[in-house]
Amino acid sequence: MNQPELIVQLQQGDEQAFKKLVDEWQDMVYNTALGIVQNEDDADDITQDVFIQVYQSVRSFKGESKFSTWLYRIVISKALDHVKKKKRKKRFAFVQSLFGTASEEEIHPEEFNHPGVLMENRERAAELFKAMEQLPDNQRIAFTLHKLEAQKHQDIAAIMNISLTAVESLIARAKGNLRKTLNAYYTNNNF
Template sequence: METQELIVGLQRGSESAFRHLVDTYQRRVYNTVLAIVQHPDDADDVTQEVFMTVFESIRQFRGDAQLSTWLYRIATTRALEAYRKKHARKRFAFLTSLFGGQDDGNEPDDRLHPVDFDHPGIQLEQQERGRVLFAAINRLSDQQKVAFTLHHVEGLSYQEITDVMQTSFSSVESLLFRAKQNLRKQLRNYYYNA
C-alpha cells in the first residue's frame, strides 16, 4: 500500500489501513519509545497510545511532513511525557516516604538509583556497555536524548531528525555534539568511580 493511499484510507477510517499502519511502523515506534522510557511494559503502553493518537488525529494530518516523521514526532513526545510522569510520581512517593508517608517500595526512583536496562537489540558482548550507556543517556536533557536516540538507536539522518524535531539542521548538529560531550563526561565519572 502506497503511503498516500494509506493516509487516505486512515482518514476514511479504514480498519485495514490502520492495521497496515500498525504492522508497518510498530517496530520503529516501539524501538524509539523503548530507548526513551527504558522499560518494556511502559514502552508497550506508550506505543499503543501513539497509534491511538494517530487513529484519533489522522484527519489533522495535512501531509506537509512524511507519515514516518509525524509518527516519530508523536512517539518521542509521548515517550518523554510518560517518562516525566512516571518519575514525577516516583519523586513524590520518595518525598512522602521521607515525611513518614506510605511508600509501596516496589518502584525505586531510578533517577536516584538507575535501573539496569538491557536493550534487546544490542549484541550480547556489548550488553554491559550498553547498560552503562543507556543509564547515561537517561541523564541527558530531553532534546539531546531525542536527537541521540533517533540518530544512534533508530539510525535516522541529521536531516530526518531536523524534520522530526522541527528545528534547524545546525541545532541538530549542536544537540548531538553536546549530547556526546555530556555522555563522555558522565562515562568518565562512571569509570573513574568504578
C-alpha cells in the same frame, strides 16, 4: 500499497489500513519509545498510546511533512510525557516517605537491555543507557534518533522541528556529556 493511499484509507476510517499501518510501524514506534524510556513495559504502553492517537487524529494529518516525521513526533511527545509523569511520581513518593505516608514498597528498576544490543555488549550498553538518562531531553532525543534509529540529521531536524545546525549541536553536546559521564566507568573498568 503506497503511503499516501494508506493515509487516505486511514482518514476514511478503514480498519484494514490501520492494521497495515500498525504492522509497518510498530517496531519503529516501540524501539524509539524504548530508547527514551528504557523500560519495556512502558515502551509497550507508549506504543499503544501512539497508535490510539494516530487513529484518533489521522484525519488532521495534512501531509505537510512526511508521515514518518509526524509519527516520530507523536512517539517522542508520548515518551517525554511518560518520563515526566514518572519523575513526578518519584518526587511525590519521596515527599510521602518523608511524612511516613508511603504505603508502597520501593520498586527498584530492572536492568534495561535494548533488543538491538549484542549480548557481549550488554554491560557497556547498560552504562550508556544509564548515562543517556542524565542528558537533557532534546539531547537525548537527538542522540536516540541518530544512534538508535539511524535517522539522518535532516530527518531529525524535521522530526524535532529545529534547524540542521541545532541538531548537529545537540548531538555533539550529547556526545560530550556522555563522554564525561562515561569516563569514570571506562577508566575504572580498563576499556
